[in-house]
Amino acid sequence: MNMKYDNNVKLMKGNEALAEAAIRAEIDGYFGYPITPQSEILEYLSKNFNEEDGVVLQAESEIAAINMVYGAAGSGKRVMTSTSSPGMSLMLEGISYITAAQLPCLLVNVSRGGPGLGTIQPSQADYFQSTKGGGHGDYRLIVLAPNSVQEMADFVFDAIYLAEKYRNPALILSDGTLGQMMEKVRLPEKGSLPKSIPEWAAKGKIKNKERNIIYTSAVDPTVMENLNKELQNKYALLQQEVRYELSQIEDAEILIVAFGLSARICSKAQEMANDNGLSVGLLRPITLYPFPSDTIYKLAQKVQAILVVELSAGQMVEDVKLVVNGSCPVFFHGRMGGEVPTPDEIFFELKKITDKQAVKN
Amino acid sequence: MDKIHEIVFAGFGGQGILSMGKILAYAGLEEGYEVCWLPSYGPEMRGGTANCSVIISSRKILSPISTKYDCGILLNQPSMDKFESKIKSCGICIYEKAEIIKVTEREDINILGLSAFEEAQKMEVKQVANMIVLGALINNINIVKIESVLKALEDVLPARHHHLIPLNKKALLKGMELAEKEFIH
Numbered sequence: 001m002n003m004k005y006d007n008n009v010k011l012m013k014g015n016e017a018l019a020e021a022a023i024r025a026e027i028d029g030y031f032g033y034p035i036t037p038q039s040e041i042l043e044y045l046s047k048n049f050n051e052e053d054g055v056v057l058q059a060e061s062e063i064a065a066i067n068m069v070y071g072a073a074g075s076g077k078r079v080m081t082s083t084s085s086p087g088m089s090l091m092l093e094g095i096s097y098i099t100a101a102q103l104p105c106l107l108v109n110v111s112r113g114g115p116g117l118g119t120i121q122p123s124q125a126d127y128f129q130s131t132k133g134g135g136h137g138d139y140r141l142i143v144l145a146p147n148s149v150q151e152m153a154d155f156v157f158d159a160i161y162l163a164e165k166y167r168n169p170a171l172i173l174s175d176g177t178l179g180q181m182m183e184k185v186r187l188p189e190k191g192s193l194p195k196s197i198p199e200w201a202a203k204g205k206i207k208n209k210e211r212n213i214i215y216t217s218a219v220d221p222t223v224m225e226n227l228n229k230e231l232q233n234k235y236a237l238l239q240q241e242v243r244y245e246l247s248q249i250e251d252a253e254i255l256i257v258a259f260g261l262s263a264r265i266c267s268k269a270q271e272m273a274n275d276n277g278l279s280v281g282l283l284r285p286i287t288l289y290p291f292p293s294d295t296i297y298k299l300a301q302k303v304q305a306i307l308v309v310e311l312s313a314g315q316m317v318e319d320v321k322l323v324v325n326g327s328c329p330v331f332f333h334g335r336m337g338g339e340v341p342t343p344d345e346i347f348f349e350l351k352k353i354t355d356k357q358a359v360k361n
Numbered sequence: 362m363d364k365i366h367e368i369v370f371a372g373f374g375g376q377g378i379l380s381m382g383k384i385l386a387y388a389g390l391e392e393g394y395e396v397c398w399l400p401s402y403g404p405e406m407r408g409g410t411a412n413c414s415v416i417i418s419s420r421k422i423l424s425p426i427s428t429k430y431d432c433g434i435l436l437n438q439p440s441m442d443k444f445e446s447k448i449k450s451c452g453i454c455i456y457e458k459a460e461i462i463k464v465t466e467r468e469d470i471n472i473l474g475l476s477a478f479e480e481a482q483k484m485e486v487k488q489v490a491n492m493i494v495l496g497a498l499i500n501n502i503n504i505v506k507i508e509s510v511l512k513a514l515e516d517v518l519p520a521r522h523h524h525l526i527p528l529n530k531k532a533l534l535k536g537m538e539l540a541e542k543e544f545i546h
Contacts, residue, residue, distance in 0.1 A: 011390050011398075011516075181425055182386060182398040261425075268424035344428040 001161050003154070004189040014152040015179040017187065018082075018108065018172070019044035021156035024190045027106070028054035028077035031068035033061055033087060036120040037176035038110035041082045062087040066094030073103035074214045076201025078160065082108035084176075085126050086117060088134075095169060096135030100216035100227065102234075104163035106156065107141070107171040110179040113338030121338025122176035122261055127315035130173045131289040138228055140235050142170035143288040144243075145259040149183035157193050164195075166238055173288060175311065177261050177340065243286035244295060248274065252281030254353055255299050257320050258309040259285045261340070266309050269346035276347075278354055288316070293323045300327040304357045307331045309346055311339075329357075364394075364419040366504050367427040371412035371444055372436030372457070377491030380517060381434065382413035384495065387513035388505040389417040397425045410439050417504050432502060434494060436460055453501055455494060473497060473540060480535055489532035496536020507533065 012020070019041045022030065030049070032042045045056045054077070059065035065081050072079040083091060088109045098105060111126045113119035128134075130143050142162045144155045152174060159170035197203070205211040218224040247267065249255065254273075258266045263284040273280040283299065285292050300306060305328055308317040317332045324330055333349045335341050368385065370378045379400050386398040400413040414430070416422050429449045435441045436457040445465035448454055453471045456464060459478045475497055481490035499510060510533060514526050 009390070011387060011396065177399065177425065180400055182383075182396075183422075183425075184390065184396060265424045265426050271423060340426055342426055342428040343424050 001157065001193065003157060003192045006187045006189055009184050009186055011182050012149060012185050013040060013180060013182050014146075014149045014174065015040035015110065016044050017149050017153040017185045018156055018174075018179075020048070020187055021153035022080060022106070023049055024188055025156050025160050025193050026053070026078065026190060026195060027080055027160075029068075029072045029079040030056045030081065031059050031065040031072070031079070032057075032081050032083065033059050033065050035062075035084045035087045037112055037122075037179050038082050038084050038108070040179070041108065041110075062090035063094065066091040066098075069105050070094055070098050070101070070103065073098065073105045074101065074202050076197040076203065078104075078164075078195055080106035080108065080160075082110065084109065084120075085111045085114050085123070088126060088129065092129075092135035095141070096133075096137050096139060097216050098169050099135075099139035099141070099231070100137065101214045102167040102231075103169070103214070104160070104167050105169050106159050106163060107169055108174065109171060110174045110176060112176050113336070119338035120176060122178070122340060123311050123336070123338055124173075124175060124260060124262060125312035125315065125336065126173065127288065127310070127312060130171055131291070131319075139231060140168075140238075140289055142166065142168055142238065142241070143173055144170065145173050145286060145288050146178060147260050147263050147284065149178070149181065149185045152178060153185055153187055157188050160193060162241060164198075166234055167200075168234065168238075173260070175261050176338075239290045241287060242290040242292050244292040245284040245286060246295075247282040247284075249281035249283070249299060251279055252299075252302075253279040253304045253357070254281070254350060255303045255306045256280060256282045256309060256346075256350075257285070257296065257306060257316070258282070259288060259316065262309045262311055265341060265343055266346055268343035269350060272343060272347045273350045278350060280350055285316075291319055291323075293319075296320060296323045297325075297327070300324040303328055305329045305331060305353050307333065307346075307349060307353060309341070309349075310334045312336060364417075364504070366417045366432070366502060367414065367430045368416075368432040368434065368498070368502075369412060369414045369427075369430045369444055369447065370434045370436075371410065371440030372434075372460075374411045376411075376436050377488065378411045378436065379413050381491045381495050382415045384510060384513045384517050385417070385498075385505065386415050387516045388509040389415075391509040391512050392505055394418060394504075395420065395422050397422050399425050410437065410443075412440065412444075432498060434498060436494070438462065441465060453498075455497055455501070457490075457494070471501075473501070475536070475539055477536065477539075480539065481532065484528070484532065484535070486528060486532075489529055492529045492532035493536035493539065496533035496538075497540035498536075499533070500537040500540040507537070
């Protein structure tokens, strides 16, 4: 993808930057239902989306919204929805259908503390839901995790590009803080993401051509198994799209693995640690699915220990442990329910690990 | 040398806490700094306490979440109680005298009590109290120029309120003047 950027630097909220990026990515439709901390996306689009370019609609519920996305995506349109954690749970049935129908669309979860109605403060406790399927059946979403307002805008383009390339929904998994905070951003320009009506789109009967039918059920289990095989082949191919960011991993003794907001907080803790004579590297998965397994495995052979930091009780840490497979100790630090750790808190954890490792050696 | 300022603004909803932070952030943008403005967006903003933090930095901002702040602008008692311990040693605490009975007892920070609300009433527009406080802040930290703050007002205030800019300017200057004389230590 050839991204062109606006020269103007703006100060914007993450949610607003994402919404403006969606307009510039030339979406044909947005269907959503308000929920804190992401309501600015619907608000921004209601105000700024040109009605001649498509539809922005507040549905009667998240369930309705995701099914509108399903229908519109089936007709070959570039469409999206956004919500926050409890709303995402409501959408899962529809998302499972969309993956089975192999339709591209953009999903956004500006997540908040759960479970239940929970809080409206930031959380990463929807990691399992986002990366392991969530709804029923053997499916996966393409999951991108931004860590700045700039990436909230950029990943709209990346996610739509990948969704259309693989005919699979792509999810931007953000959190309340990234949605609400303002940072400098340079917005991608319109036209960076060409679009066309795909040949599989259900657009009615055309002369001399069979009509396209999109469905997700089969009476015969062989048919269903074949669809599953097709999906699995696609997910195998998708692994090539893995993205991550490394920082100061040369000679690192401890490796932090963290994504999104946690990775930002950890990068400050990393700086504090390295200023104090520790040797800390950081790996930030940018795609949570596909997961940067190979890189984590390789680094696990070199470092003394890994620290995983999440705004949850520990979800991604299970994937890290699976990959590391005992090569080195894996520690975890997490906060839950909308609480966020300070850089100091992570620095303290790093010191504890260094002390433990020193005793062991 | 790297210049980084982490500032927290806290008080009642309605005291202009979020706008104060926003105006400072835009002033930082105006001068080419990296900036990050993080509001409390919880039930607080529907009444009760509100706060926001602003980071202005000459290099990339790593964490939007701060451990401690260089400056605390504390405009009510719950904010004073919550944030006084989160101000860095040698940092600055600016508070509203009319709201705060129990002032921090810390001796390692600079404390400035303002009667911003009373001064605003003298100007017959109590809404500009936050600009008096912001003026006092700008006078005490070496980050942004008053000209940038005035420019920022144009960005933050909707056009229909632009006629109020001269009044806000007056309040900012008043705050700068007050900050010259009212330090405790």
